[in-house]
Amino acid sequence: MPASPIRKLVPYAEAAKKRGVEVIHLNIGQPDIKTPKAALDAVRQAPIEVLEYSRSEGNESYRVKLAQYYAGHGIRVEPGQILVTTGGSEALSIVMGCIADPGDEIIIPEPFYANYNGFAIANGVKVIPIASDISDNFALPPIETFESYITSRTRAILLCNPGNPTGYLYSQEEIRKLADLVKKHNLFLIADEVYREFAYDGKQHYSVLREPGMDMHAIMVDSVSKRYSMCGARIGCMVSRNPDLMQAALKFAQARLSPPTLAQIASEAALDTPPEYFEEVIGEYTARRDLLLEELSKIPGIRIARPQGAFYCMVELPVKDADHFAQWLLEEFHWKGATVMVAPAAGFYATPGLGSREVRIAYVLEQDLLRKAVRILREALKNYPG
Amino acid sequence: MPASPIRKLVPYAEAAKKRGVEVIHLNIGQPDIKTPKAALDAVRQAPIEVLEYSRSEGNESYRVKLAQYYAGHGIRVEPGQILVTTGGSEALSIVMGCIADPGDEIIIPEPFYANYNGFAIANGVKVIPIASDISDNFALPPIETFESYITSRTRAILLCNPGNPTGYLYSQEEIRKLADLVKKHNLFLIADEVYREFAYDGKQHYSVLREPGMDMHAIMVDSVSKRYSMCGARIGCMVSRNPDLMQAALKFAQARLSPPTLAQIASEAALDTPPEYFEEVIGEYTARRDLLLEELSKIPGIRIARPQGAFYCMVELPVKDADHFAQWLLEEFHWKGATVMVAPAAGFYATPGLGSREVRIAYVLEQDLLRKAVRILREALKNYPG
Numbered sequence: 001m002p003a004s005p006i007r008k009l010v011p012y013a014e015a016a017k018k019r020g021v022e023v024i025h026l027n028i029g030q031p032d033i034k035t036p037k038a039a040l041d042a043v044r045q046a047p048i049e050v051l052e053y054s055r056s057e058g059n060e061s062y063r064v065k066l067a068q069y070y071a072g073h074g075i076r077v078e079p080g081q082i083l084v085t086t087g088g089s090e091a092l093s094i095v096m097g098c099i100a101d102p103g104d105e106i107i108i109p110e111p112f113y114a115n116y117n118g119f120a121i122a123n124g125v126k127v128i129p130i131a132s133d134i135s136d137n138f139a140l141p142p143i144e145t146f147e148s149y150i151t152s153r154t155r156a157i158l159l160c161n162p163g164n165p166t167g168y169l170y171s172q173e174e175i176r177k178l179a180d181l182v183k184k185h186n187l188f189l190i191a192d193e194v195y196r197e198f199a200y201d202g203k204q205h206y207s208v209l210r211e212p213g214m215d216m217h218a219i220m221v222d223s224v225s226k227r228y229s230m231c232g233a234r235i236g237c238m239v240s241r242n243p244d245l246m247q248a249a250l251k252f253a254q255a256r257l258s259p260p261t262l263a264q265i266a267s268e269a270a271l272d273t274p275p276e277y278f279e280e281v282i283g284e285y286t287a288r289r290d291l292l293l294e295e296l297s298k299i300p301g302i303r304i305a306r307p308q309g310a311f312y313c314m315v316e317l318p319v320k321d322a323d324h325f326a327q328w329l330l331e332e333f334h335w336k337g338a339t340v341m342v343a344p345a346a347g348f349y350a351t352p353g354l355g356s357r358e359v360r361i362a363y364v365l366e367q368d369l370l371r372k373a374v375r376i377l378r379e380a381l382k383n384y385p386g
Numbered sequence: 387m388p389a390s391p392i393r394k395l396v397p398y399a400e401a402a403k404k405r406g407v408e409v410i411h412l413n414i415g416q417p418d419i420k421t422p423k424a425a426l427d428a429v430r431q432a433p434i435e436v437l438e439y440s441r442s443e444g445n446e447s448y449r450v451k452l453a454q455y456y457a458g459h460g461i462r463v464e465p466g467q468i469l470v471t472t473g474g475s476e477a478l479s480i481v482m483g484c485i486a487d488p489g490d491e492i493i494i495p496e497p498f499y500a501n502y503n504g505f506a507i508a509n510g511v512k513v514i515p516i517a518s519d520i521s522d523n524f525a526l527p528p529i530e531t532f533e534s535y536i537t538s539r540t541r542a543i544l545l546c547n548p549g550n551p552t553g554y555l556y557s558q559e560e561i562r563k564l565a566d567l568v569k570k571h572n573l574f575l576i577a578d579e580v581y582r583e584f585a586y587d588g589k590q591h592y593s594v595l596r597e598p599g600m601d602m603h604a605i606m607v608d609s610v611s612k613r614y615s616m617c618g619a620r621i622g623c624m625v626s627r628n629p630d631l632m633q634a635a636l637k638f639a640q641a642r643l644s645p646p647t648l649a650q651i652a653s654e655a656a657l658d659t660p661p662e663y664f665e666e667v668i669g670e671y672t673a674r675r676d677l678l679l680e681e682l683s684k685i686p687g688i689r690i691a692r693p694q695g696a697f698y699c700m701v702e703l704p705v706k707d708a709d710h711f712a713q714w715l716l717e718e719f720h721w722k723g724a725t726v727m728v729a730p731a732a733g734f735y736a737t738p739g740l741g742s743r744e745v746r747i748a749y750v751l752e753q754d755l756l757r758k759a760v761r762i763l764r765e766a767l768k769n770y771p772g
Contacts, residue, residue, distance in 0.1 A: 007640065035437045043648060044430045051421045051616040051652070086472050086620065089642040097508055102488050118641025122483055124510065230437040232647025234472065254393065255504025256475040260646040261618025262429060266437070 006343050012330035013341050022338035023330065024373040026361045029164065029312070033229040033281055042269030043262050054261050056253040058084020058237070062268040066237065069271050073196065075209045075220075081241050083249050084259045088194050088223030088236035089115065095219055095238055096123040098248040099188050105153045106190075109141060111314070111348035111355055113164045113192070128154070129350035134316055134358065137305045138166035140174040146181055156188035156219075157181070162195040162205065162309020165348045165360040169199055169309035172206040179211045179218075189214065194223040194236070195310040197278050200286050203308055215241040226310075228270040233263035285311050288363040288370055295374035299381060313361045314345060319386055322346065322359050328384060335379040338372070392729050398716035399727050408724035409716065410759040412747045415550065415698070419615040419667055428655030429648050440647050442639040444470020444623070448654040452623065455657050459582065461595045467627050469635050470645045474580050474609030474622035475501065481605055481624055482509040484634040485574050491539045492576075495527060497700070497734030497741055499550045499578070514540070515736035520702055520744065523691045524552035526560040532567055542574035542605075543567070548581045548591065548695020551734045551746040555585055555695035558592040565597045565604075575600065580609040580622070581696040583664050586672050589694055601627040612696075614656040619649035671697050674749040674756055681760035685767060699747045700731060705772055708732065708745050714770060721765040724758070
């Protein structure tokens with residue numbers, strides 16, 4: 001398995017901290033937003049005497065409430081069409097195990113979330129990347145390109161919407177084009193929608209499950225991690241109206257017995273989070289994004305993909321090798337005692353050579369810290385010898 | 387993937403309950419013992435504001451305490467030799483992913499825990515069963531038999547010790563024989579030791595990690611599920627002193643980000659459980675086992691494997707087809723308004739035809755209920771037309 005693009009830098013960050021340098025993390029997707037109190041309180045107050053297994057498919061009460069939550073987002077699904085998983089990670093892993101045999105192919109627009117590679121390798125699945133480009137904010141590549149990559153081994157097209165690491169929000173039209181294509185070739189369209197709520201500028205997220213005629217083809221992967229700032233819960237789900245697929249997924253789920261019980265209690269309670277929580281969170285992320293874009297625009301020679309969702313921003317730097325630059329930032333540079341850690345983007349591409357000048361910035365920091373971080377980046381680029 | 391031997395019966399049990407028949411569950415391994423209060427209190431009192439990811443390998447503080455716990459059981463390991471997983475299930479799945487390529491073989495004495503099949507299938511691994519026998523309580527088959535099954539594709543021998551479903555506790559001598567064999571053929575010896583504490587009659591559990599000279603070969607899988615009656619936590623671990631193996635396992639762990647945070651807090655606190663908890667629990671299970679054996683011995687024509695560990699008892703019934711009998715118990719029979727659900731043992735065998743007259747009984751019920759359940763079984767066998 002490949003090492004994650006960020007992990008390689010961790011020892012350098014630790015060494016910098018040991019030298020007394022403050023390291024501001026622009027590299028991680030761990031939100032600093034507080035977890036809804038109701039979610040944590042539900043666990044604190046749960047009258048548990050024996051911490052039992054839940055059902056393999058997840059607690060019935062949780063799935064009923066999840067179906068209601070989806071209905072509120074225009075997605076009509078039954079509780080029986082939801083399989084609760086140990087994070088979105090397990091949902092993706094189960095999906096790949098269900099739909100593909102070793103050697104089968106899944107097409108993914110790149111750059112993409114690096115762990116897709118891990119799940120693919122673990123399941124013997126071949127990832128077929130199709131490059132999207134920073135110059136148009138990583139919009140969907142031409143549908144003809146997708147079609148030209150379809151072979152007899154292709155099983156699915158996988159999207160992250162809104163995108164990690166791109167911040168791109170796919171439009172209804174783009175989803176529709178993909179839907180038509182997967183129907184024509186009898187493939188699955190898998191959408192990782194864990195950032196659903198994080199859509200900015202008044203844009204609406206369009207779920208693959210809202211697209212008509214896709215009952216046999218659409219698979220949605222979800223998670224509470226980002227939505228409720230509870231990454232450590234490890235609760236996600238897989239949603240599909242395809243009964244054969246859900247039956248196969250249940251067998252994988254039964255082999256691992258059940259998703260975590262305590263975290264399901266928290267996740268169920270989190271569904272009662274009032275809309276104001278999200279309004280506040282979205283407001284905060286929008287302000288951070290705007291600040292980030294404004295500050296970044298002061299740096300000469302860079303290109304930015306304007307994010308309309310999630311909380312990541314892809315930036316092309318005026319350097320030859322962003323990997324080297326990221327390491328140099330930690331090893332050699334500091335400005336007023338501080339430096340920044342960014343995620344070099346090459347690790348988000350499957351095609352060698354692509355993204356070598358790009359980095360991903362996660363704007364999950366308070367605005368003052370974010371401003372300082374970009375200032376450090378600007379000073380660093382002035383001083384970088386690479 | 388195959389359906390679990392128990393799942394097939396669930397609809398019949400539900401139908402029986404709908405008819406007003408009390409169904410006593412002898413089929414499940416969900417302990418009725420209370421979870422240690424300290425474990426649940428630790429979660430209730432944890433000052434969490436943001437429910438963050440833990441480290442992929444598990445919280446450092448938990449792994450340090452786990453190493454101390456193992457030291458108390460004569461097992462010397464460093465925290466860095468422990469990978470915290472989402473249940474013993476994930477540990478087994480990661481182990482198989484690390485040590486085997488699709489088509490590789492793992493030898494397992496049968497009957498064995500049915501979910502081993504699921505993890506093997508998901509990883510493309512071929513299970514090679516070697517039959518053990520109820521007539522000698524499912525002791526280790528002759529070591530020559532193991533050796534005769536080793537091929538160029540063999541990667542490991544997998545044991546459950548004490549055994550689910552057999553209740554068999556492997557002796558130090560048996561472990562040593564296997565250790566010599568895996569060293570000779572450069573294989574791994576994987577021991578699922580989740581029932582470590584549940585050893586009766588004064589016998590001591592002998593861990594595969596206590597066997598000298600096995601650093602490169604021994605892999606131990608563990609879980610808090612049974613030990614602390616917290617199956618729903620979904621916390622286990624994989625332990626090995628083989629650095630290459632642990633490095634590979636970490637990559638699988640990184641792809642799925644982290645084990646559940648809340649449950650790790652509970653599991654760490656559970657390690658402070660005083661020895662009296664286990665003395666009480668072991669005393670209770672011993673009493674249940676003795677009662678079970680005594681009551682079962684009143685049934686004519688049955689054979690019993692005397693359990694010395696875990697909380698399962700394999701019983702050969704005077705019936706042709708235990709699958710049919712188990713279904714009949716739920717569909718057709720009741721005694722004073724109650725019937726029992728047992729786990730037909732054929733599902734624990736990989737070799738077709740084996741175990742067709744056997745059932746597994748889990749003695750995780752209070753003694754009065756256990757007595758009643760065996761009485762129902764006795765009456766049922768008198769009336770069974772099969």
